[in-house]
Amino acid sequence: MENIRNQIKNFFLRILNIPFAFLMHAIDLIMWPVQKIIGVKNMPYIFLLPNLIFFGLFVIIPLGANFFFSLSSGDELLFTERELPTTKQYDQLFDCESYLNPNTCTEDFFWRGVYNTIFFVVFQVGLMIFFSVLTAVILNKKIIGRGFxxxxxxxxVLLSPVVVGLIWQWxxxxxxAFNAIIESYGGDKVSFLTDPSWAMASVIFVSIWAHMGFYTLIVLAGLQAIPPNLYEAAEMDGTSRERIFFRITLPLLMPNxxxxxxxxxxxxxxxFDEIYVLTGGGPGTSTSLIVQYIFTTGFASSGSVQNFGLAAAxxxxxxxxxxxxxxxxxxxxRNKESKHQEI
Amino acid sequence: MSETTSRIIKIATKKRYKNKYHWTDYFSYFYLFLGVLLMFGPVVWLGLSSLKTLAGIQEYPPTILPLSQIQVDVEGYDKPLPIFNVTQEDGSVKQLAQIKRIGINAKMVDPLNPEETVKVPIDKREKIREFKIQWENYVDPLRKYDFLLYFKNSTFITVVATIITLIINSMAAYALSIYEFRGKNFALVFVIGTLLIPLTIILVPVFYVVANFGMINSLWGVILPGAATPTGVFLLRQYMLTLPRELIEAARMDHASEWAIYWRVVLPLSIPAIAVLAIFSIMWRWNDFLWPLIVLSKSEVYTLQIGLNAFHGELTSQWNYVLSMTMVTLLPIAIIFAYLQKFITTGIASTGMK
Incomplete structure (x- = not known):
């Protein structure tokens, strides 16, 4: 049975292989004369070329162009139509009476984005690390159904931001469903996404929900790298579990x-994306972060002119x-690697 | 072995926690139970609800299973009316259809006798439900709206982009792992450098480049900018470095061209790394949102993600279609995950990327 299945599998793989082999042979018809002309020594450049062209076109040139866009003004996307040089965008961006109060800034939307981003990152990252470590430590124990x-x-982690956003919005x-659960326990309904004081908390919660698994996996890999003999030694000494965690696990996990x-x-x-789907940055600007600002000023300003320069800045x-x-x-x-080598 | 030493060994190797539950064990299972509810619950809930009728989805408090209220056509009314079991004053129970609700009373009609309407207090009536799966939620959007097209676009982008990524990344990785040549270190630093520049900080100029090539509102405008991935080059290079050099030397002795060595020797041997990159690439492309959102503004080139988002924006009240299409969007990835779960998690744990 196994044999037949393997034969079928091989058969299909071979059929799939035909167009691939055909393409590769066709390319070889070009590559062979090229190799004859430039020599084996120069062949690696040919192999590197396609990737580097892509990098150049879509990363390096844009990076330079970004400087240009941010330092030139005008409504046109074309280089030749823009005025050079100007620090207008940066002046506008940083034009504030007081940096602590976004309302005094010309671009108050940007500064709200900055403060929202700081708030978001501090809580999201902090809580995410806490829950990732907790989850990883529990998943590292000998429990029933660990794989599940x-x-x-x-x-x-594998869900798309749109799917995550829509599921949770609903x-x-x-x-x-959340409010139904709250009410069934006697609580009051909460407008999670439309109440400005709740929206940010909801957004942080959803973002942790969506990404926690990834970091849990990394922490788990770190936990498994801790030499088991340390635990055995501690156990023999009769060290309490709490002490083992704070004295062995946590310090050794630190670099991770x-x-x-x-x-x-x-x-x-x-x-950007989950929040864009979940709340659209609202209500008002209460959940709009920096990338939302870039997106809105650069690409999605309805009615008014799209300001590429400001977005670039x-x-x-x-x-x-x-x-x-x-x-x-x-x-x-790098520090972590050199420490590993020392051990 | 004397008795004392064996006793010492016994004491020393005695497991302290064996068969004894610590409070952390109870806590662990409690946490895991909560975790399953919170992590997996929403998706299960989505799946179940996508099979409900629109009325069933909007019901509050919601039911878990797709139970919908039975509706009947009553003469003289345009829309089908929902049926209730009504407890009457004498204690008997009668089936009545509700016309509308007014405050704490409901205006109801007997389906057998449509001439006469009665007022019933709402706490005296009870919904009659039946288990009914609403497959139309899945069929209608594919037929009435362009979801089939979005699905095709997404598939095209995912497949073509993954093939291009695999080919050019493996070529670069091959050059950077097998050969020694001038400028190799520079090329390596160049690749690392691009790793540091995420798309979010070069949105405007990449848009400019894509616009210059006339690829706005074209699927190629989505495929090409992300085709060369530094992570992919690194992943493949690390793997190719471990391949034995003798094989390549042997192939060269047999007068194989460098291209033939690449695709007949090195590529087949790198299948494990290529498979990891392929899965990552499929995931990135299928789930991609920000860049397609910028490049694609016409509905005939929408991907599933963009289409779903736009559809939701236009028809906020059509949650039945939104939920079913969300399900369709997440299904391919869920299936891949179910089959290749171990592969994906080890891939992520060993490369630290997603």
Whole structure:
């Protein structure tokens, strides 16, 4: 039976292989003369070329162009139609009487986005790390049905932001399942998504729900890397479980948590899609973050002119924040590696 | 072995926690139970509710199973009316259809005798339900709206983009792992560099580049910008570095061209890494939202994600269709996950990316 199934599988794989082999042979007809002309030594450049062209076109050139857009003004997307150079966008972006009060800024929407992002990232990342560690520690125990529980906690990671947003928008409706549960326990209905004081909390909750599995997985990998003989030794000494956790598990997990912290911050700062589907940044501006501002000013301003320059300038500000976080990540992950080598 | 030493060994190896439940064990199971409810519950709830009628979805408090109220056509009324069991003053129970609700009373009519209407206090009536699966929720949007087209667009983007990504990434990885050449380190740093630049900070200029190629509102405008992934190059390169060099040398001795070595020797040996990248790429592309949202503004090129979002925006009250289409959107990924769960989780744990 197994044999027949394998034969069928191989048969289909072979059929699938035909167009692939055909394509590869066809490319070889070009590559062979190329190799004859430039020599084996220069072949790696040919192999690198397609990828580098894509990187150049869609990453490197845009990065340079972003500077240009942010430093030029005008309503046109074409380079030649824009006025150069100007710091107008940055002036406008940073034009505030007091940076602590978004209402005094010309671009109050941007500054609200900045403060919302800070608030969002602090709570989302903090709570997410707490729950990831808790979940990972529990999933690392010898429990019944461990595989099942692991996949349950991981599952939401694979859902698209639109799906996550719609599911939760519907559950958090005023007449939704959550309110039905609350009422059945004698509570009052809550407008989770339309009450400004609740909207941010709901958004943070949903975003943790959607991404926690990913970080749990990383923490779990870190937990499994802790040498089991440490636990055995502690157990033999009769150390209490609480003490084992705080004296062995947590300290050895620290380098891992640092990476999780920075990774989650990098992702958190760029959060857009779930919130866009869930609340659209509202009510008012209470859940709109920086990327929402970039998107709205650059692409979705209804009626008024799309302001590419302003969006580009805001992107640059976001870029600086991300650069800082990424450098931190590189620094710490390098530290982590060198520590591993020492052990 | 003397008796004392064996006793010492016994004491030393005795498991302290064996057969003894610690409070953390109880807490663990409680937490896991709550976790299953919270993580998996919404999706199950979505699946069940997508089979309800619109009236059943809007019911509050909601029922768990797709139970819908039976409705009957009554002469003289345009719409079918919902039926209730009504307890009458003498204690008998009678089936009546409700015309409308007025405050605490309901205006009802006997379906057998449609001339006469009666007023009934609402706490005296009880809904008559039946188990009914509303397959129309799934069929109607595919027929009446363009969801089949969105599905096709999403599939096209996912398949083509994944193929392009696999080919060009594996080519670059091959060059960076097998050869020594001038500028190799520069190329490596270049690739790392692109890893640091997420799409969100170059939205405007990438849009400019795509617009220059005339790819706005074209599926290629979605496929091409993300085709070269630095993570993919790295993943494949790390794997290809472990391949034995003798194989490549042997192939060269046999006068294989470099291209033939790439696709006949290195690619087949790298299948595990390529499979991981393929799954990631499928996930990224299928779930992608922000970039398609910017590039695609005409409904005939919408992907499933964009279409679903737009559909929800237009028809906020049509939750039955929104829920069923959400289900359709998440199903392919759920199926892939069910089959390749271990593969995906180890892939993520070993690369630290998603």
């Amino acid at each position: 529980f692991r996949s349950v906690f991981f599952f939401p 559950i958090l409706l005023k007449n939704g 948590l640092l990476v999780v912290f920075i990774l989650a911050s990098i992702k958190g700062v760029q959060t 805001a992107s640059m500000v976001l870029g600086v924040v991300l650069l800082f976080l990424t450098l931190m990540q590189l620094y710490f992950s």
